[in-house]
Amino acid sequence: MSDIFALVAEHLYQGQAEEVTRLVTLALAEGLKPSDILKRGLMAGMERVGCDFRDGNIYVPEVLIAARAMHAGMGVLRPFLVSSDTTTRGRVILGTVRGDLHDIGKNLVGMLLESAGFEVIDLGIDIPPEKFVAAVREKRPSILGLSALLTTTLPEMKSTIRALIEAGARDGLKIMVGGAPVTQEFADRIGADGYAPDAASATDKARELLKVVRQ
Amino acid sequence: MSAMSHRERVLTALSHQEPDRVPLDLWGSATTLNDGIYMRLKQALGIEGDVAPWRQGHTGNYYDERVLEKLDVDFRHVWLKSRSDVKTKVYPDGSYVDEWGVTWRPEAGFVAVVTNPLNGAELDDLKSYPWPVARAPGRTDGLKERTQQLRESTDYAVEARSATSLGLFEYCYNLRGTEKFMIDMMTNKKFAAALVDRVTQFEFELVNYYLDAVGEYIDILCWAEDFGHQTGLLISPALYREFFKPRHAEIIASVKRKAPHVKFQFHSCGAIRPIIPEFIDIGVDILQSIQPRAKGMDSAELKREFGKQLTFHGAIDIQLALPGSLEDIDKEVRKRIAALAPGGGYILAPSNNVQDDTPVENVIHMYQVAKTYGHYPIRV
Numbered sequence: 001m002s003d004i005f006a007l008v009a010e011h012l013y014q015g016q017a018e019e020v021t022r023l024v025t026l027a028l029a030e031g032l033k034p035s036d037i038l039k040r041g042l043m044a045g046m047e048r049v050g051c052d053f054r055d056g057n058i059y060v061p062e063v064l065i066a067a068r069a070m071h072a073g074m075g076v077l078r079p080f081l082v083s084s085d086t087t088t089r090g091r092v093i094l095g096t097v098r099g100d101l102h103d104i105g106k107n108l109v110g111m112l113l114e115s116a117g118f119e120v121i122d123l124g125i126d127i128p129p130e131k132f133v134a135a136v137r138e139k140r141p142s143i144l145g146l147s148a149l150l151t152t153t154l155p156e157m158k159s160t161i162r163a164l165i166e167a168g169a170r171d172g173l174k175i176m177v178g179g180a181p182v183t184q185e186f187a188d189r190i191g192a193d194g195y196a197p198d199a200a201s202a203t204d205k206a207r208e209l210l211k212v213v214r215q
Numbered sequence: 216m217s218a219m220s221h222r223e224r225v226l227t228a229l230s231h232q233e234p235d236r237v238p239l240d241l242w243g244s245a246t247t248l249n250d251g252i253y254m255r256l257k258q259a260l261g262i263e264g265d266v267a268p269w270r271q272g273h274t275g276n277y278y279d280e281r282v283l284e285k286l287d288v289d290f291r292h293v294w295l296k297s298r299s300d301v302k303t304k305v306y307p308d309g310s311y312v313d314e315w316g317v318t319w320r321p322e323a324g325f326v327a328v329v330t331n332p333l334n335g336a337e338l339d340d341l342k343s344y345p346w347p348v349a350r351a352p353g354r355t356d357g358l359k360e361r362t363q364q365l366r367e368s369t370d371y372a373v374e375a376r377s378a379t380s381l382g383l384f385e386y387c388y389n390l391r392g393t394e395k396f397m398i399d400m401m402t403n404k405k406f407a408a409a410l411v412d413r414v415t416q417f418e419f420e421l422v423n424y425y426l427d428a429v430g431e432y433i434d435i436l437c438w439a440e441d442f443g444h445q446t447g448l449l450i451s452p453a454l455y456r457e458f459f460k461p462r463h464a465e466i467i468a469s470v471k472r473k474a475p476h477v478k479f480q481f482h483s484c485g486a487i488r489p490i491i492p493e494f495i496d497i498g499v500d501i502l503q504s505i506q507p508r509a510k511g512m513d514s515a516e517l518k519r520e521f522g523k524q525l526t527f528h529g530a531i532d533i534q535l536a537l538p539g540s541l542e543d544i545d546k547e548v549r550k551r552i553a554a555l556a557p558g559g560g561y562i563l564a565p566s567n568n569v570q571d572d573t574p575v576e577n578v579i580h581m582y583q584v585a586k587t588y589g590h591y592p593i594r595v
Contacts, residue, residue, distance in 0.1 A: 015401060059454075061398065064397050100323060101320065107394070126322075153323050
């Protein structure tokens with residue numbers, strides 16, 4: 001029976017949404033625990049996707065279809081999960097900073113974080129500091145992730161952190177930054193809590209920041 | 216050795232022999248000065264009077280031969296104009312719609328795509344989509360005369376900028392949406408192939424139309440698109456071979472048939488080492504960018520592995536070195552010349568477009584030291 005978990009993971013890795021849906025349905029019919037199907041099947045598959053992407057063995061298209069297969073599997077599984085199964089590792093708000101319209105990297109981070117059990121709220125692109133502040137106050141995330149692709153929009157990361165401090169919303173929040181022009185040195189300089197060079201490392205960093213034990 | 220002409224210098228380098236010094240290029244495809252740095256450089260070089268922009272809506276919209284003369288660049292460049300029978304629609308916020316039907320919006324000194332008109336399309340919709348027209352009025356106005364004049368009345372090497380500013384992959388994902396097109400390439404291959412074919416059809420016609428005007432007068436034809444990012448490829452080598460290699464091959468073969476003396480220069484940003492053999496396979500003569508800080512793009516290694524089959528163009532790091540100190544630039548220029556110049560087959564240029572946050576004196580210094588250190592035999 002443990003074979004089914006491995007099969008789910010493998011077909012998810014291959015981006016085969018229909019196969020994943022079929023196998024998840026089968027697994028449920030055989031009475032397997034939904035939380036096991038989630039963790040040992042779907043999440044295990046996406047974990048491997050994240051690692052291989054980080055290591056350069058697969059590329060963006062493969063990650064995208066795997067994420068799609070994950071969604072398809074979750075579509076079947078979700079009604080069977082009880083709230084304890086889906087207690088999230090934490091709530092993450094993501095956004096690309098003001099003036100910047102790029103989002104693929106941010107979207108990949110969101111996909112991998114979700115697959116790792118985080119709740120992800122993606123505000124989108126071109127987000128001014130005020131909007132980040134409002135979202136943090138309203139949704140009270142554990143992590144705020146800021147993305148930028150242009151050197152000219154990097155300063156907006158600093159502005160956003162300043163705005164959060166001024167609004168009294170900085171305490172208790174972990175702030176992560178990422179994007180092609182971002183460096184660890186820059187992240188340290190602007191007072192961010194974490195930096196990761198790619199989507200998979202971002203998931204590891206998020207776990208580390210919240211001191212979550214990997215299962 | 217008596218001083219070579221600019222063109223002799225370039226042709227010698229292209230034939231993998233050592234000229235008097237390493238040829239210098241600027242303002243070809245993907246080695247443009249962005250508008251801000253151009254304006255400041257013009258001022259710093261004491262150049263008075265303005266030139267009109269040759270295009271609009273890009274990050275580098277000017278071309279000024281006076282700058283090239285001051286920096287002693289070995290090339291002059293030609294390009295296709297926009298079609299004159301259709302006016303580009305520009306919105307109050309600076310957004311505009313290109314001839315593919317894609318809307319672009321200015322963002323922080325850059326421009327970004329904001330609509331993907333084929334995002335919801337089915338296969339049949341491709342037939343009725345209003346595709347751009349290659350042979351349209353205006354594109355080649357004055358082009359033949361200008362190119363002929365450059366060839367016959369100057370001793371510069373003549374480089375034709377790419378027919379379009381982007382390539383097959385980019386036009387496909389601009390039309391379809393990046394994520395959607397990438398998923399199409401994996402799970403909706405029929406659609407993806409039909410889309411690439413249709414884009415290729417336009418490019419093929421346009422390149423031929425372009426060569427009808429300039430083929431006999433040019434030394435290099437550029438092509439510009441991107442398959443790599445800082446640490447890897449955007450798509451797998453297998454997907455490149457499936458969707459783009461045969462179509463690139465078609466275009467290059469056509470160029471070689473039509474203008475056998477012309478060298479084909481292929482630009483790609485990023486970490487593209489795994490697909491360099493594919494480019495060699497389809498007849499690319501010059502590889503442009505050689506982005507030095509991208510993974511796997513070590514200049515000396517690339518020269519060792521591919522130096523006999525390819526001329527390298529670019530390689531001067533614009534990410535850290537060019538915006539850095541004058542010493543950084545010295546080091547960078549020496550490093551690239553030492554790695555790439557021996558035996559010829561190297562044309563020195565920025566690895567990518569020169570960004571607005573580059574200090575003006577750095578650009579001037581780069582070209583000065585490139586001349587100094589680039590003398591053959593190479594002793595840096």
